Amino acid sequence: MPQAFANDVLIGQGAQPEEVFILSLKKLETQTIFIPDSDAELVETDLLIIGGGPSGLTAGIYAVRSGLRAAVVEREALGGQVATTPIVENYPGFTSVGGKTLVDIMVSHALQYVQIFQGEAVMDLQVGKPITVVTTRRKFLTKSVLLATGATHLHLNVPGESRLSGRGVSYCSTCDGPLFKGKKVVMVGGGNSAVTEALHLFHMGVDVTLIHRRDKLRAQDFLAKQLSDNNIAVLWDTEIKEIRGKERVEEILIVNNKTNESSTFETNGVFIAIGYTPAVELAQKLGVEVTADGYIKHDGKHRTNIPGVYSAGDVEGGYKQIVTASGQGAEAAMTIFEDLINPYWLN
Numbered sequence: 001m002p003q004a005f006a007n008d009v010l011i012g013q014g015a016q017p018e019e020v021f022i023l024s025l026k027k028l029e030t031q032t033i034f035i036p037d038s039d040a041e042l043v044e045t046d047l048l049i050i051g052g053g054p055s056g057l058t059a060g061i062y063a064v065r066s067g068l069r070a071a072v073v074e075r076e077a078l079g080g081q082v083a084t085t086p087i088v089e090n091y092p093g094f095t096s097v098g099g100k101t102l103v104d105i106m107v108s109h110a111l112q113y114v115q116i117f118q119g120e121a122v123m124d125l126q127v128g129k130p131i132t133v134v135t136t137r138r139k140f141l142t143k144s145v146l147l148a149t150g151a152t153h154l155h156l157n158v159p160g161e162s163r164l165s166g167r168g169v170s171y172c173s174t175c176d177g178p179l180f181k182g183k184k185v186v187m188v189g190g191g192n193s194a195v196t197e198a199l200h201l202f203h204m205g206v207d208v209t210l211i212h213r214r215d216k217l218r219a220q221d222f223l224a225k226q227l228s229d230n231n232i233a234v235l236w237d238t239e240i241k242e243i244r245g246k247e248r249v250e251e252i253l254i255v256n257n258k259t260n261e262s263s264t265f266e267t268n269g270v271f272i273a274i275g276y277t278p279a280v281e282l283a284q285k286l287g288v289e290v291t292a293d294g295y296i297k298h299d300g301k302h303r304t305n306i307p308g309v310y311s312a313g314d315v316e317g318g319y320k321q322i323v324t325a326s327g328q329g330a331e332a333a334m335t336i337f338e339d340l341i342n343p344y345w346l347n
């Protein structure tokens with residue numbers, strides 16, 4: 001099997017998707033996980049899992065351990081959002097672990113059971129018996145599909161935001177809030193998520209100020225009342241124009257959009273909760289129903305409105321954590337096993 005070395009570091013082994021190889025080359029990172037490549041043009045499975053984040057990988061482990069022939073297809077980096085997380089401190093079993101390390105552990109665990117096709121995107125699906133799934137590299141015929149395609153945060157798209165992401169800029173108070181205990185942060189947004197997360201930070205002992213671009217919150221009244229009951233400051237009609245800091249966030253440049261007055265505001269952190277975009281293009285192509293917020297509609301067993309098509313993880317909405325996504329992946333795989341031996345749609 002050919003091996004690729006750069007500066008004496010083993011960065012690739014065997015045939016790898018181009019993106020993965022380039023990533024390893026750029027980072028000059030020793031690759032410990034090697035995903036076997038496949039030339040198969042047609043693959044038949046009982047379950048095809050779309051998305052190699054925590055929900056998809058966990059579903060793969062549970063499905064194969066139940067006796068199903070399952071495969072995971074991932075278009076980008078395995079691990080999904082976890083691959084971009086600097087440190088994870090709330091996944092049981094690890095008091096503090098790098099996102100990349102956690103992904104490597106999850107992937108090597110999953111590889112013991114499930115075949116993974118990395119670097120190929122699912123382009124099309126057609127419901128039938130079997131369901132046909134077309135990726136950028138091959139075709140799958142499968143009895144069931146799990147949509148574990150995740151979601152992405154909306155960004156402010158202001159200077160400094162991406163550079164300081166993970167260095168004071170955060171999209172998750174549950175994940176990063178404890179790091180800011182006794183420090184000063186701003187929470188950006190005006191909906192239920194932003195207000196809930198501001199309250200969450202406040203109860204963790206963080207000095208939080210809410211920044212909202214309008215003069216009224218979209219959040220429900222009982223949440224808004226808790227803000228005032230706890231004397232949490234709100235900057236109304238205010239937008240962030242720049243996030244500044246050398247190594248970490250130090251201050252923000254803000255502007256009042258009614259008066260056009262700009263000023264700076266010292267802060268240790270900027271939490272952003274202005275919404276998510278769930279990855280539901282494939283679901284919509286199939287005719288899977290989505291909620292008013294755009295997430296996949298599902299029942300308590302992760303079944304969608306289309307028999308044989310299931311969902312798990314952030315694409316379903318909810319708490320959007322690694323542990324919840326993994327749990328949902330496990331639940332969905334167990335339902336799929338039960339449904340394939342006793343199809344509920346025939347009863």
Ligand SMILES: Cc1cc2nc3c(=O)[nH]c(=O)nc-3n(C[C@H](O)[C@H](O)[C@H](O)COP(=O)(O)OP(=O)(O)OC[C@H]3O[C@@H](n4cnc5c(N)ncnc54)[C@H](O)[C@@H]3O)c2cc1C
Pocket residue numbers: 050051052053054055056073074075076077078079080081082084085086087088089090091120121122123148149150151153171172175176279282312313314315319320321322323325
């Ligand atoms: C910066 C950051 C920090 C975070 N920190 C924490 C933390 O500390 N603790 C915590 O619990 N949670 C954290 N989270 C949240 C956590 O990472 C997510 O809740 C979790 O990854 C969701 O898992 P998932 O499998 O549902 O989706 P994702 O992780 O989003 O994975 C979905 C995967 O599906 C793939 N996909 C989508 N469409 C296709 C397609 N058509 N074909 C093939 N593949 C496709 C995507 O490429 C992606 O890899 C963080 C998130 C971010 C962004």
